[in-house]
Amino acid sequence: MGTAAVIVAAGRGSRAGGDVPKQWQMLAGRPVLAHTIDAFRGKVDRITVTIHPDDRAQAEAVAQGCDLVEGGPSRDSSVRNALLSLDGAGIQRVLIHDGARPLVSAAVIARVLAALDTHPGAAPALPVTDALWRGADGLVAGTQDRAGLWRAQTPQGFRFDAILAAHRSHVGLAADDVEVARAAGLDVAIVEGEETNLKLTFPGDFARAEAILKGRRMDVRLGNGYDVHAFTEGDHVWLCGVKVPHHRALLGHSDADVGMHALTDAIYGALAMGDIGRHFPPSDPQWKGAASDIFLRHAADLMRAQGYELGNCDVTLVCERPKIGPHAASMQATLAGIMGVDADRVSVKATTSERLGFTGREEGIAALATACLVKA
Ligand SMILES: Nc1ccn([C@@H]2O[C@H](COP(=O)(O)OP(=O)(O)OP(=O)(O)O)[C@@H](O)[C@H]2O)c(=O)n1
Numbered sequence: 344m345g346t347a348a349v350i351v352a353a354g355r356g357s358r359a360g361g362d363v364p365k366q367w368q369m370l371a372g373r374p375v376l377a378h379t380i381d382a383f384r385g386k387v388d389r390i391t392v393t394i395h396p397d398d399r400a401q402a403e404a405v406a407q408g409c410d411l412v413e414g415g416p417s418r419d420s421s422v423r424n425a426l427l428s429l430d431g432a433g434i435q436r437v438l439i440h441d442g443a444r445p446l447v448s449a450a451v452i453a454r455v456l457a458a459l460d461t462h463p464g465a466a467p468a469l470p471v472t473d474a475l476w477r478g479a480d481g482l483v484a485g486t487q488d489r490a491g492l493w494r495a496q497t498p499q500g501f502r503f504d505a506i507l508a509a510h511r512s513h514v515g516l517a518a519d520d521v522e523v524a525r526a527a528g529l530d531v532a533i534v535e536g537e538e539t540n541l542k543l544t545f546p547g548d549f550a551r552a553e554a555i556l557k558g559r560r561m562d563v564r565l566g567n568g569y570d571v572h573a574f575t576e577g578d579h580v581w582l583c584g585v586k587v588p589h590h591r592a593l594l595g596h597s598d599a600d601v602g603m604h605a606l607t608d609a610i611y612g613a614l615a616m617g618d619i620g621r622h623f624p625p626s627d628p629q630w631k632g633a634a635s636d637i638f639l640r641h642a643a644d645l646m647r648a649q650g651y652e653l654g655n656c657d658v659t660l661v662c663e664r665p666k667i668g669p670h671a672a673s674m675q676a677t678l679a680g681i682m683g684v685d686a687d688r689v690s691v692k693a694t695t696s697e698r699l700g701f702t703g704r705e706e707g708i709a710a711l712a713t714a715c716l717v718k719a
C-alpha cells in the first residue's frame with residue numbers, strides 16, 4: 344500500500360523569533376526540519392515537503408530524497424498543494440505532519456497508521472488536564488468544562504483520496520486537517536499522542552526540545568574486566584591502590600594490582616578500546632614495576648576524551664586472604680580519586696571462593712570489575 348508523508352514547512356515561524364524561520368533553526372546541531380524528516384524515513388514510501396519559495400536552497404540540502412512542493416499563504420493551502428502534487432501517484436494513505444514537530448516518535452506514527460486500517464482518518468492527541476478559563480482584561484471571566492477536550496497533534500493520517508477530496512471542497516481556513524476531514528463528513532479516530540511531540544511555536548520551546556533530544560540520545564555503555572595474579576614471596580600486596588600488609592606479594596610485570604587492572608580493563612571494554620596490554624604492552628620495559636594508577640588514569644582520561652562520565656563501577660576481589668573489609672573504604676576513595684569521580688560511584692567488595700580453585704588454595708587473587716559509562 345503506498346503511504347506518503349506530507350511535511351508542512353512553508354510557514355515563517357513569526358512567533359518563534361530568531362534570524363530564520365523555525366524549521367531552519369538549529370536543534371541539537373541540525374536544522375529542525377532535518378529531525379522531522381528523519382522521523383519519517385523508512386516508515387513511508389515517499390515524503391513530500393512543502394516549502395516557502397525563498398527557502399529552496401536550504402530545503403534541497405536538508406530534504407534529500409524528498410519531493411519539494413511550494414506551499415501557500417496558510418497551513419491548509421500548503422497541505423492542499425502537497426496533496427494535489429501526489430494525485431495519481433498511487434498513494435493510498437497519507438500522514439500530514441508539521442515540520443515544526445521534530446520530536447514525533449516512531450510509536451505515534453505507528454499508532455496513526457494502525458488506526459487507518461479501521462478508520463478513514465486518525466490523529467494523535469492528549470486529553471486536556473489543566474483547568475480551562477476564559478479570560479478578559481487580565482481577569483478570569485469564566486471557566487470551561489474540560490471533559491471531552493483534547494490537544495491535537497500531528498501526524499494526522501487519512502485515506503488519501505478522501506482527504507484530497509475534502510481539501511478540494513473545503514471553504515475557508517482550517518486549524519488542521521482533522522477540521523477539513525470532519526467538514527467533509529469523515530470519521531477521525533483519536534490515538535494516543537505524546538507530551539514530547541511538541542510543536543515549536545515560541546522561542547522557549549527550542550530549549551525544551553533540545554533537552555528532550557538530549558535525554559533520548561543518552562549513550563550508556565557497560566564494560567567488564569577480569570584479572571588474575573599469582574602469589575610470590577613478599578610482605579604486602581597492592582589492591583585497588585592500597586598497600587595491604589600480607590605474608591605474600593603478587594607477581595606481575597607492574598605492581599600486580601589485580602583489582603585496579605580489572606577496573607581499567609572494564610573501562611577500556613566499555614569504550615571498545617582493547618585492554619591494558621594494548622595500551623601498556625608488557626614487553627615494554629618502561630612499565631616494569633609501574634604503579635597501576637597510571638593505567639587507570641589513562642583509561643579514565645580516554646573515557647572523558649570520548650565524552651563519557653563514569654556512571655558507576657563495581658570491583659570484586661576474590662581471595663581467602665588478605666581480608667579486604669578493613670581496607671575497602673580506603674580502596675574506594677583511592678580509586679575514586681584516581682578517576683576523578685565521587686566515591687559513591689565506586690564500589691569495592693570481596694568474596695572468598697570457599698577454598699575452591701586457585702584462589703581457594705591461596706595461589707593467587709582474581710578480580711572482576713564492571714564499569715558503566717554515560718554520555719548525556
Ligand atoms: N503557510 C504555511 C503556514 C504554516 N505551514 C507549516 O505549518 C506548520 C504549523 O504551523 P505553525 O506552527 O503556525 O508555523 P508558522 O506558520 O511557521 O508559525 P507562526 O504562526 O508563528 O508564524 C509549520 O511547520 C509551518 O511551517 C506551512 O507549511 N505553510
Ligand SMILES: C[C@](O)(CO)[C@H](O)COP(=O)(O)O
Nearest residue numbers: 418441495496497518519542
Ligand atoms: C496542526 C496543529 O499542529 C495541531 O495541533 C495545529 O493546529 C497547528 O496550529 P498553528 O495555528 O498552525 O500553530
